[in-house]
Structures are given as structure tokens and as C-alpha cells.
Amino acid sequence: MAKHDPRNQAIYRTDRQIAGVGLLTAAFSTLVFAPHVHEELVIAITEQGAGRCVTRGVSAVGTPQTVMVFNPGEPHEGGVAGAQGWHYRSLYVGAGLLEPARDRLFGRRITLPYFRDSVVSDPDLAALVVRAHQALELREARLIRETLLLGALAGLFGRHGNPAPPQSRPGRERRPIRKVVSLMRDAPAHDWSLAELADTAGMSPFHFCRAFRRETGLTPHLYLTQIRLNLARDALARGAGLADAALAAGFYDQSHLTRHFKRSYGITPGRYVAGLG
Template identity: 45%
Template sequence: MRGAKRRPLGDIVVDDIVEEDPVHRGLSGPMIPGRRRAVLYACAVWGYTGVVPPPERRPIAGGRDEARLWRVDTLGGLEVLRARYVEFTFPPHTHEEFMIAVTEGGAALPTYRGGAHRVGPSDVLVLNPGEVHGGGPARGYIWQYRAFYPGAGLMRRAGREIADAARDVPQFTAEVVRDPHVAALLRRAHVALEEPRSALERGARLLQALACLIARHASDRPPARRIAPEHRAVERARQYLEALPAENVTLETLAREAGLSAFHLCRVFRQRFGLSPHAYQTIARVRLAKALLTRGLAISQAAAEAGFYDQPHLTRHFKRILGVTPGRFLTR
């Protein structure tokens, strides 16, 4: 069951959306006061916090090992992995990049930092570049997880975006990050990188997830930058999205157009318009598709010209925003 509430935080309004379930209820307790400012800066930008839906917790037998590793060009590029391991176990090895893994189901017993550490649903494993690690599913369990492998440059950038100042590469020392909100953001970003989503949404979700992880759990947490209205800057970004709704604009391009850092743009854009840039872009695309349908274009053609991947992609957002499907709109 999903619940939502809106709460003011100084000059920010935060919408908390929490998946209410017996597994995660009560896990998002009060934050440590010393972390509050940076945490809310990173996590309230898009106005969404949540938890990963409760995955299977009991031991699961049978099945086979499955994994997919691919590279995306979002925010300069990184590799991502989605895996479901039943028997496979990694030998001790290292990565040149960070490893950030969020467990979706089952349990694992990876070895690193001098010992074995059990991880379960919604747990996040963060390893710095060069850290030796290995292992696999815990006995009698599968291990289903999603992983990111961002380079040091991308992690430094995410930390710099929070404070708007030069930062060293963040480091992580916690054995396991148990933070349902960060897990939810990471999972949503990973899904966006796997499914057909706009470049703007992919960049925004990935940057948000990495920034929130750094703000809450890096050993040297960056101080938060205070919001300034930036009315002219966000208006330039809005006009760009209105003028070119079908363009697959990246977050970096939109930030350059506005003259702001990418993370700060997302923050002040939502403060000004009540929507993230990619949500605003989707609405602009639906409006364009509606106009094209009114002019007599077929639904599939309107979807393509408005920037949607295909007709089902348009139909989903058209119904969500306007309350009817494109087909029903045409037969009104």
C-alpha cells in the first residue's frame, strides 16, 4: 500500500511517498541530526523517498544463474549489472571502479574488508575502487541484485554537485548500508537505465541516487548548498523543454542551457514548477502528441514525433496525464 504526505522544510516542500509493508514499516526513523541538512538536500530534490517493494525473503531453491552486464552512456558512461545467482560464487577480485549493489531478493554472504557480511533485501553494498571482494549467495538462498560500477570521476562529480565546490573522490567504510530510501533511489535509477526511458530521466535519476548515497553514507559527507530561486535559469530550462519536447535532451545539455550545475538545476526546477525536469518533459510530449492526434496523425506516428519510444509508451503516459487513452481521445 502506498501512502503520501507533504511536509514543509524551510523553503522546500517535501513529498514523502512510502510503500507501507510489514517488512519495511518503521525502518525510516529519524535521521542523525548532524546529517540532516545534506540528507534532505540530496533526497528532497525530486520530492520522492521510498522503499523497495518487499522481495522474497525465504530460501529459494532451484533455477539457474542469470546475469546481464551492459554499458550505458548516461553521465559520461558506466557499466551496470542485473543478476540472479543460485550457485555462482565470485573468486576474490577487484574493480577499478566503485561497486554499488542493491539486493532485491534472497540473501548473500560476500567477503570483503576482512570478513563475510550477510546482505539481504534492500541492503546496499558499496565498495571503493581496488577493494578485494568475492562470494555469492548465502547457503540455501538465491541472490538477486542490481549493481552500478561508476568511475571515480563520476562519484567525485556527484559529490561536487551537492556542495557546488571541488571535492575529493568520496570513500565509503560501512560494511553494509541499510537505508531503504537510498536503496529505492538506486533501484529506480537502475530500472531507468535498463528500460526505454528519456536521457533526461536517466541522468536525473542516476545523479540523484548517487548524490543521496554520498550525502548520507560517505565517510566525508559534503555540506549542502542552500537553494536560491534562480528564476531566470529555470525559466530558460523550461522554455527549452517547451520548444523541443521531442528532443532526447540530456541532463548535461539542459543544465548548460540554464547555466546551472545539473543537480542544482533539478533542485530549483522542482522548487519553481513542482515537477522534475523529466516529468515536465513528459507532460510537454503528451501535449504535443495530443495536438498531432487532433491534426489527424495516427497514434503510432504521433508517438514517434512527440518523442515517445513507441505507441504503448505514449498510451501509458497519455492515460496517466489526461485520464484517457489516445484511442479513446480520438473517438470522443
């Protein structure tokens, strides 16, 4: 069982009426996030102290005057920046909410905006996001929650969204790396060796590690851990027990899952399940 850490506290919730949105309220003093990705769009507002993030090799610091935003599927890492700790609120907006919201906001089907900067200075937008988060947290009337959430997304999309960067031309390494990724997804619980994966890609282990990170943004080990975390999270959301979810996803045991879950998401699996309602 994970030990209670009074220095790093977080509560996760979902909204029973607005599918596809999760919210986290966190007060961290020492927490450091391992490199990871989220399937959702993540929007974070610092209320006290500061938080550091590293995305696409660029380091930035979030303060109460800024908004932090992470594109779905984009690797990032970070943690507390400074002696005051980091108190923040974050919204996790999934595709089930993002795509309909996009159509309602713009009145036509468009490509979802891409955010080139992970930290933007915009106090007015920060206030909009905090108000929307508070309404969701306090379970205010549904109309209020939906209106404030849509308003915050409209502000973020309109002020800071950009067209997605053009896809680079596929290199010779992309296809073999995708083959390896598919293999890992098909058998996430397998105890893969570096030699097995490199052989599948037709590369030396050294070349494979460099190519894999260049294509995915993560090392092979971290990518496999992320696949397993996503599987465990889905299983927990469907009602699976913690031990069963851990083993099915390929973790050694419950404590192994808990350790990686908290390093990536800032909460334990138990807190995550409690927030699902």
C-alpha cells in the same frame, strides 16, 4: 567456449549517453566470486534472496533492505548466501562519472567519500538505487536517467560517505612491493615465478607473500590475474576479439580468460562485450 549455466544468469549493459556507468542484473543460485577488485565504485541492491561479501576481513550479508557498496580498488569476495539464491542489481560508477558528479553534488571540489561498511541498512536508499537502475535499464529519457542516478549518488554520499582513512606511514616493505607491482604491470604476460618477484623485492618468498598481501589485499597470483583482467577488459572495449584480448593480457587462451572473468565479474567476456552496445 564457456558452457551455459542456467543456475547463474546475468546481463551487463552500459549507457550510451552517460559515460562511465555500467549496470548488471543478476540471478545467481550457486555463484561464488573469487577475491577481486573493481576500478569503479560498485553499488548493489538485493531484490531477492541474499548475497554475502567479505571486505577488509569483515563478512556481511546483503538483503532487500540493504545497500552493498565497494570502494574502487578495494579487494573483496563473496557470493550467494542461502537456498533462495541471490537476485540483485548493481551499478558500476567509474571515475569519469564520479568526479564530475561529486563537484555537481557538493558545489565544490572535495575528496570522494569513503565507505567504511560494505553493507548498510537503508531501505529508502535501496529504493532510490533500484529506480535509477531501472531507468537506465529501460533507457528512459536522458533527463530522467541522469536525475535519478545523481539522486541515488547524493543519497549514498550524504548518508553513508566518510572521509578516507588516513594513510598509514609507509613501512619498509611498501617501496619494494610497489616495485614488484610496477614490474607486473609492465610485463603482465610474463610467466612470473615467486622466486623472481621475491628477489625483486629483496625478500624471502615467504616474507614476500605475506608483505604483498598486507600491502595490496591480494596474493601475488590474484593481483597479477586482476591486472590481466583489466587489460583484457580494456582491449575488449576497444573492439579486440576475445582470443586476441586473452593472449595480449597474458592468459593462456580464450577459455582461461573466460573462466577468470566470470569468477571475478559474474559474467562472461562475451556478455560484457554485448552490453557495451
